[in-house]
Amino acid sequence: MKQLALFLSIVFMACDARLLSKADQSDGYDSKFQALSQKVEELEADFILQSERNAAMKEDMTSLKEENLDLRKVVTSLEAEIKMEKVENRNTMWFLEYNIEKNDQDMRKEIQRVENQLQSQQSTIEILKNAVGKEKIDAAMKSVMPQCETYHELNHYRNIHDDKFDSQGRSYCDNLNSKTRTGFHGQPDLSTQPSPDWVGTAWYRFVGPSGHKMPEYAPGYNSCGAWGAGWLRDSHPSVPGMTINGTVCFDSGYPCSTPVTVKVTNCGEYFVYYLPDMPDQKICGNRYCATNGELEWPRSGFQSYQNSY
Secondary structure, rough: OOHHHHHHHHHHHHHHHHHHHHHHHHHHHHHHHHHHHHHHHHHHHHHHHHHHHHHHHHHHHHHHHHHHHHHHHHHHHHHHHHHHHHHHHHHHHHHHHHHHHHHHHHHHHHHHHHHHHHHHHHHHHHHHHOOOOOOHHHHHHHHHHHHHOOOOEEEEOOEOOOEEOOOOOOEEEOOHHHHHOOOOOEEOOOOOOOOOOOOOOEEEEHHHHHOOOOOOOOOOOOOEEOOOOEEEEEOOOOOOOOOOEEEEEOOOOOEEEEEEEEEEEEEEEEEEHHHHOOOOOOOOOEEEEEOOOOOOOOOOOOOEEEEEE
16 A cells, blocks of 8 residues: 555656646747747848838938929920020020121211212312412302302391290291190190291301301300200311211200201301201290301309200
C-alpha cells in the first residue's frame, strides 16, 4: 500500500512536471504571438501612414498639373502678346520709315524752294545793282516786283496809338463778310464793321496817319480800331527787292492769337504786305495795324510783348 502510494506520488509528480513543461511552452507561444500581433499592428500603422502620404502626393500631383496648365496658359498668352508686339513694332517701324522718308522729301522740297527764292532775290539784286539813279532803281524795282506798284492803301484808323473805337463808337474787322455777322444773342452786330479800306486778300501798303509799317511787337489789345491788334512776328526784309514769308499775330489779351501767314516785300522806300482776309467767324475783331516805326511801347497801361512768341 505504501509502495502504491509512493508510485502514485511519483506518477503525479511526473505528470505535474510535464504539465508545467507544457505550460512553459504555451507561455512561449503566447509571447511570440503577442510579438507577431504587435508587428502586424506596426505594419498596419505604416501602411495607413504610407497611404496618407500617397494621397497627399496625389493631391500635390493634381495641384502641380493644374499649375502646369496655368503656366501653359500664361506662356501661350505671353507668346501671343509677343507676336502682337512684334507686329506692332513692325508696323511702327514702317510708319517711322514712311514719316522719315516723307519728311526727307518735304525737306528737299523746302530746300529747293528756298534756293529758288534766293536765286530770284539774287537776280533782283543784280538788276538793282545795274540800275543807276533813283528813278532807274524804282523802275527796275517795279519791273521785278509788280506788287511795289500795284497795291491797295490802308489808311483808316490803323495806328497802334488809336483806340479800339472810333469817334462814332465803332470798331472794325479786316473781313468783307463781317457786316453780315450776328452777335452773341443772334442780333445784328453793329459795333464791328468791315474796315472801309479793306478789299479782301491782296497786296497792301500802309499810308497816311495810320503809319507806314507794321509793328514788330505786340502793341496791346483794344487798339488801332479793333479788339485784336495785328503785328508782324518777324523782322522786315532789310534788302530792297527782298520778299519774305512772315507771321502776323493778333494781340487780343493773348499776344499771338489766331496767327496768319503773310508776305512782306521791301520796295526801297516802303513795304508792301500780302495780307489774307480774316477767317469767317461769329465774332470778328482782328485788324492789321501800323506804326510810324517807333520802338517804344505804344501806350502805357497795356500789356505788350516783343517777339516772345
